[in-house]
Amino acid sequence: MRAQEITFLKLIQGDKQFQVPLYQRTYSWGREQLQRLWEDVGELVEQHLAGETAAPHFLGSVVLAPGQLQAGGVQRWLVVDGQQRLTTLMLAFAALRDHLKEMGDTRGVDRVHRQILVNEFHEGADHYRLLPTQADREAFTACVQSRADAGGSDNIGAAYRFFRGVLAEVHEAGDERWPAAVETVLKDLLSIVEITAEPGDNVYRIFESINNTGVGLSQSDLLRNYVFMLLPKRGERIYQELWLPMQQSLGPKNLELLVWLDLVVRGHYKTKQSEIYREQQKRLQPLAGDEDALQREIEQLAERAGRFLRIVDPAREQCPALRTALERLASWGGQTHYPLALHLLDLVAAGRTTPEDAAEALGYVESYLVRRLICQTPTSNLNRIFMEAPKELETDRPAAEAVRRFLSGRRRRWPSDEELREAIRSKPFYWSGRPPQRAFILRRLEESYDASEPVDFAKAALTVEHILPQRPAPQWFALLAEETEENQTPQELHDLLVHTLGNLTLTGDNAKLSNHPFERKQQIFDSSALRMNLEIASAQRWGKAEILARADRLAERAIKLWPGPIGGVKPAGEDSPGWAELRAALVAMPSGTWTTYGDVAELIGSHPVAVGAYLGSNPTVFGAYRVLTAEGRISPSFRWAEGEDRPAPQDLLTSEGVRFDSWGRARRSQRLNAAELATLLGKDVAQQVSYDPLPEGEDPAAAERFRSQLKQHWPEAYPGVLAALDFWRRQGGYVTYGRYEETSCFPMLDTGTSRSPQVLWPFGIYPVSGSIEVVFQYLKSRTPFDDTEQRRELLNRLNKIDGIDLPEAKLELRPSFPVTVFAQHSERICEVLDWFVGAAALELARRA
The missing domain is CATH 1.10.10.10 (Winged helix-like DNA-binding domain superfamily/Winged helix DNA-binding domain)
Structure with a gap:
């Protein structure tokens, strides 16, 4: 085998075709990997446009084996490893070409298409520079050919749409130079190691060895080995006294995170976590031969480790105000605030600020994060903002003032009071952030009532409740009909109000509240220990006027809890x-x-x-x-x-x-x-607990409620549904039910092992609304249906049944069909269930 570092353009030049063998998995990169690549590309583009010398970004390796060479044909290469990178870059170029087409750049379109995507003078399969596995081929060629069906529901289509989206956003920002710079970066500034096998090498064995190499050394492991290689005399003592206690107190993941944060707070904010060792090595290399200086470096790192532990575990912090601020950010979750929090604790340790001043500064961090979430401000540059903060903060003023001034910068998007008020009235808060963050905001709002006997949130099992229900009974629509605008239906008004903050609260009685009329909910809220629920119970009715009035009251509380930026107004000319x-x-x-x-x-x-x-x-x-x-x-x-x-x-x-x-x-x-x-868009669209499978098994009372509701609302489908559920049990499955007023039903199947438990369910049955929801969204993360082809097969088998019309575009969602299909076609549905169980059993046998 031979290896060389090469650019993407040089890798693919000439009449070549890269074929992905059948034993390779289908394309699997998701939004997280695509976003990470685009961030790297964006940094290189900015450096290129600024005239800076940009070092190539190492993308990884591609292992190739020679294929057949036909006279006058293309040189075929089998992609032994690296197909995800190759496919991603080809899709990025397809999106770039189509973006250039919309801009009217015909020369650019022609250049990208001929130079990158196709072998111009060859036809048929030879026309394509990359030929993915057969399962991905149709979706990939649709993108290369720029067909109308490009950008479908599978991972290939999602990646193409991702790149179309980020390029469109850059275009909206108005910088016409970006597309050309992106083309340059993708061609010439992404470094790939090309590893080429010799003819006769066992390609499958090479693939197997590359993908079964065990656990490699972490970045912190590499750094530790390097540092102690430079400490031949004091190494053993320093390891026992400093490094080992630090390693044991933090654990491997947090130690690696600390070593990265150490670089960030020193001003190396562009360092990626994959580059920790190289950057730390570069920083420490001048100290080689000076064991005193190296010992001081490790001492400083160990001291910083103690401060980092107070961020991870705020109970260790002695100052009450600072401990509270750290606890709130820990409850918020995530690591975004870590660089700035560590920098502030460094300032406290150095005597350059007080714990109280640092606490106030962290309060502004909390406000910044909360306001952005409520206003649904895009989070794409959030990590970068907090990584830049330690270097960019003004040093000639108190830390709290410096943090507020920094976060108030125009391009950092700290929403104003006006924006916060409007967002609380209109934004679907229930789809913002993660569930713990939504609960955190509601909890802080409840605490702002300063109740004489506050709720112990640590012990209370509270969940978010929709006062106007997500699935309202007819009485609710009658009430909403009184407040609709011209040409607006009660359903449309419901949809605009139901997920807003004014319609949400916390409760421990979620199952009792269900979708009952407001009068029944009032009775339950009236006995609540939460002040916000007592306020809701005092309302005479619950419609648009009440929801918006409560939103305005909560907005005033939010403005006091979470102060806004300096200046306090939205910058003119900024896009919403x-x-x-x-x-x-x-x-x-x-x-x-x-x-x-x-x-x-x-x-x-x-x-x-x-x-x-x-x-x-x-x-x-x-x-x-x-x-x-x-x-x-x-x-x-x-x-x-x-x-x-x-x-x-x-x-x-x-x-x-x-x-x-x-x-x-x-x-x-x-x-x-x-x-x-x-x-x-990747939002956490939570459903009520009743619409997810429950672990209790076949509860007799719930089963009776389900049967009663089904017989009452859909009597013609009743025998067919029960026959299908009996068939499911005979196949080794079981049935669970929901706890809410509409008692949903889920046919479940245990398909995991003792080491890796897993449950599958093909659909949920809703006996009042009369819908059967096919849960592709959940199946996508469970074998064997994490394979797009398996989900597509399930969809196709269901679609052969009269009355079922599931669009392929919803293979990652939860499409539905009417329960009345069971009236005529219960046996056909049982055939699909039989196939479903067989597919799961085959996968279980394969893993055994």
Whole structure:
């Protein structure tokens, strides 16, 4: 084998084709890996545009084995390892080419397509520079060919859509130089080690050895070995007295994190965690031969370890104010604040500030994070902001003032009081951040009532409750009908209000509250120990007016709890975070789907009219034609940008796979609602506990409620559903039920091992609403259905049954079909269940 470091452009130059063997897994990179790559590309682009000399970014290795060479044909290479990187870069170039096409850069389009994506003078399979596994091939070639169905629901389509989205965002920012700089970086500034096997080498054995190499040394392991190599005389004593106690108190992961934070607070804020060893080695190399200086370095690191432990475990902090501030940030979760918190503790230790001043500074950090979450400000640059802080803080003023001034910077987006008030009234708070963060905000708001007997939150098992329910009974819609606007349905008003902060509270009685009428909820809230719930119980009714009034009251409390930036007003000319989220949502939509102005409004906390006005004045927004009226029709006011020669919107949607009836209405099953759009954006779209499987097993009372509800609402489907559940039990499965008023039902199957337990369920049955929800979103993270092809097979088998029409674009979501299908086709559904159990059993046998 031979190895050489090479750029991507040089790797693929010539008449070559890289073939991914059948034994390789399908393309699996997700948003996290794509985002990390794009951040690295973005840094290189900025350096390139600034005229700085940018060192190539090492992307990893690609192991190739020679394939067959036909006379006059392409040189084939088998991709033994590195197919994820190669596929990702090809998809990035496909997205870049299509972005250049929209910009009107025909030369750029031609250059990228011919130079990177295809072998220009070859046809058929030889035409493509990369040929993925057969399962990925159709989706990949759709992107290379720039077909209408490019950007489907699988990982290939998601990666293509990701790059289309980030390029569109850069275009919206107005820097026309970026696309050319991105092309340069992708071609020439991403370094790859090409490892080439010789003819006759056992390719599969090479693949096996590369992917079964055991656990390598961590960055902190490498640093430890290097440091103690430089300490031949004192090494053993220093290890026993300093390094080993530090290592034992922190543990391996936190030790590595500390070594990285040590660099960041010293000002090396661009250092990635994968580069810790190299950067620390570079810093310490001049001290080689000076054991006194090296000992001082380790002593300083050990002291910093003690301070870092107080961030991870705030109970160790002695100052009450500082301990409270650290506890709140620990409850918030995540590591974003670590660099700034460690820097502040360093200042306290050095006597350059007081613990109380550091506590006030951390209070501003909490405010900054909370306000951004409530206002749904994009988090893409959040880590970078906090990594820059230690170096950028002004040193000639108190730490708290310096932190507030730093976070108030224009490009750091600390929402003003005005923005906070509006967000609390309109944004779907229930989809913001993570569940612990939502609960943290509600808890802090409750504590602001200063109750004489406050709730012990550590012991109370509280969850977030929707006062106006997510699935309301008819009485609720009758109440909402009194407050709807012209041409607005009660359902549409419900959707705009239900997830806002004014409609949410904390309770330990979630199961009791369910979707009962407000009068019943009042009785339960009236006995609550929480002051905010007693306030809700005092209301006479619960509709739009009450929700917005409560939102305004909570906003005033929030403004006092979490002070805003210096200046306190939104900078003029800044784009609303809602419009950025709208653009991201339209990019995230798989081909073959559509949505409505109301769905987008619900997602971003706006109004359908405002969404229509924005898209009308910005017709170049990617995917704007996918937003239709509530009936699924093209809006009469939709227009392409002037001079843009594109097909009619309905024709374009049809070419992507959206089906229309003879009245021009798009098929309802292909519509993405607001919750589905939020899921595609990576939001934590939590469901009520009743709509997830419960571990209690087949509770007789719950089973009887389910059967009673099903028989009452869908008597024609009742025998078929029960027959299918009996069949499921005979196949080795069992059934669980929900605890809420609508008693949902889940056919469950244990498919894990004693070491790795796992449960599968194909769908949930809702006996009142009459829907069967196919849980592709959950199956995606469970073998064998983490393979897209297995989920697609489940979808195709179900779609062969009359009355079921699940769109392929929802292979990562939870589409549904009517329970009435069981009335005529229970046996056909049992056949699908039999296949489902067999697929799970085959995977279990493979792992045994």
